[in-house]
Amino acid sequence: MSLDAGQAGQGTPRKRADSVRNEQVLLAAAAAVFVGSGVDAPVREIAGRAGVGVGTIYRHFPTRADLIIAVYRHQVEACAEAGPALLANTESPHSALGQWVDLFVEFLVTKHGLAAALQNDRDGFDALHTYFVDRLVPVCAHLLQAAVAAGEIDADIGAYELLRGVGNLCAGEGKDPQYNADRLVKLLIRGLARPAPRRG
Amino acid sequence: MSLDAGQAGQGTPRKRADSVRNEQVLLAAAAAVFVGSGVDAPVREIAGRAGVGVGTIYRHFPTRADLIIAVYRHQVEACAEAGPALLANTESPHSALGQWVDLFVEFLVTKHGLAAALQNDRDGFDALHTYFVDRLVPVCAHLLQAAVAAGEIDADIGAYELLRGVGNLCAGEGKDPQYNADRLVKLLIRGLARPAPRRG
DNA sequence: TGGTAAAGGGAACGTCGCTCCGTTTGACTA
DNA sequence: TAGTCAAACGGAGCGACGTTCCCTTTACCA
Numbered sequence: 093m094s095l096d097a098g099q100a101g102q103g104t105p106r107k108r109a110d111s112v113r114n115e116q117v118l119l120a121a122a123a124a125v126f127v128g129s130g131v132d133a134p135v136r137e138i139a140g141r142a143g144v145g146v147g148t149i150y151r152h153f154p155t156r157a158d159l160i161i162a163v164y165r166h167q168v169e170a171c172a173e174a175g176p177a178l179l180a181n182t183e184s185p186h187s188a189l190g191q192w193v194d195l196f197v198e199f200l201v202t203k204h205g206l207a208a209a210l211q212n213d214r215d216g217f218d219a220l221h222t223y224f225v226d227r228l229v230p231v232c233a234h235l236l237q238a239a240v241a242a243g244e245i246d247a248d249i250g251a252y253e254l255l256r257g258v259g260n261l262c263a264g265e266g267k268d269p270q271y272n273a274d275r276l277v278k279l280l281i282r283g284l285a286r287p288a289p290r291r292g
Numbered sequence: 293m294s295l296d297a298g299q300a301g302q303g304t305p306r307k308r309a310d311s312v313r314n315e316q317v318l319l320a321a322a323a324a325v326f327v328g329s330g331v332d333a334p335v336r337e338i339a340g341r342a343g344v345g346v347g348t349i350y351r352h353f354p355t356r357a358d359l360i361i362a363v364y365r366h367q368v369e370a371c372a373e374a375g376p377a378l379l380a381n382t383e384s385p386h387s388a389l390g391q392w393v394d395l396f397v398e399f400l401v402t403k404h405g406l407a408a409a410l411q412n413d414r415d416g417f418d419a420l421h422t423y424f425v426d427r428l429v430p431v432c433a434h435l436l437q438a439a440v441a442a443g444e445i446d447a448d449i450g451a452y453e454l455l456r457g458v459g460n461l462c463a464g465e466g467k468d469p470q471y472n473a474d475r476l477v478k479l480l481i482r483g484l485a486r487p488a489p490r491r492g
Numbered sequence: 493t494g495g496t497a498a499a500g501g502g503a504a505c506g507t508c509g510c511t512c513c514g515t516t517t518g519a520c521t522a
Numbered sequence: 523t524a525g526t527c528a529a530a531c532g533g534a535g536c537g538a539c540g541t542t543c544c545c546t547t548t549a550c551c552a
Binding site for chain 2: 498499500501502
Binding site for chain 1: 507508509510511512513517518519
């Protein structure tokens with residue numbers, strides 16, 4: 093096994109600054125391209141958007157699966173961190189929940205691509221899936237809780253249940269032009285809202 | 293819908309002889325290549341095996357889905373016709389059943405490829421699927437019946453059930469090197485056999 | 493048997509994933 | 523601060539692919 097990584101700060105911080113910067117840029121570019129063109133998007137498109145050469149991509153992510161996995165973890169993390177941030181910056185918790193679910197839906201594109209890319213590696217996929225569940229369910233639960241506390245929604249749905257439902261709504265998205273998952277998800281979230289007290 | 297095909301023999305038999313011959317050759321070649329290299333096999337490989345140019349393939353089957361559908365129908369038909377033939381030419385009906393299931397398994401490669409190629413067209417796929425069931429279940433039932441009549445197997449399994457079971461055993465075949473569907477199918481068929489009467 | 497439209501064949505084009513290697517650059521040392 | 527050097531970069535280039543285009547061949551009918 094190689095302990096070469098230079099984060100423990102033994103004597104020499106190995107990673108060059110431009111390298112770590114490019115890795116971040118690549119993850120962001122790949123995420124955007126996946127959402128726009130699917131996970132089968134050409135490598136050159138990702139490189140172009142990131143403003144780097146294709147060689148750089150292959151240096152950081154030797155296989156397409158490596159790239160997808162990295163984007164996936166990156167997005168799980170970003171999605172998880174966005175939850176509390178949205179809650180803090182948005183007046184209504186229910187609205188924050190809606191915005192957060194939008195992020196979640198975008199991210200599902202990568203997740204579904206991941207499943208296709210890891211057909212061979214059931215174990216690897218399962219590991220990433222439990223990571224995904226463990227990381228995001230609490231965030232969603234937190235948002236739900238806040239909305240309940242604010243009296244905006246009822247407390248009759250669980251976080252896992254909601255995420256699972258949204259995920260299922262997005263299954264097969266993009267295949268059938270008749271089917272628009274986004275719209276259905278929006279409706280679902282709107283349906284969570286407690287009816288406003290009648291005025292009169 | 294186009295009724296252009298020239299089989300009703302109005303005035304002029306439109307189709308040229310070499311055209312129909314090449315179409316048959318192409319279907320056979322494509323079927324063989326699909327089994328050997330999967331449904332994503334290069335067009336040139338199919339053309340090469342058929343001994344024709346790539347242009348000829350595109351003339352007959354403008355899209356890959358067209359080709360796969362045609363191979364699929366062709367194989368369903370061939371598989372259906374092979375049932376009675378095997379029964380007539382093989383001493384033991386149970387053995388005939390085994391050989392027939394081998395054909396069926398080969399054919400499943402195309403069927404699974406079909407599902408992938410027709411993601412957009414759920415209706416088209418469903419139509420082909422019911423065609424497949426309607427055509428092959430009776431053939432399988434006939435083989436089972438013969439084996440039962442010969443006292444080689446028990447009558448406790450239905451044709452649909454058996455085909456479904458074989459189909460499920462073959463799901464995901466080729467992805468995981470640990471998993472060999474062929475072997476399991478063989479075991480399943482062998483398991484149908486009635487134990488030979490004890491001697492002694 | 494000759495004319496003709498259908499069918500065939502395959503070179504050629506554009507795109508893709510991926511590699512390879514000359515060039516650039518960040519980081520460490522003297 | 524200047525010099526050194528390995529790590530990182532970029533993109534031309536390779537081989538393989540799907541698809542098209544057009545010239546050649548051929549089966550059919552009068």
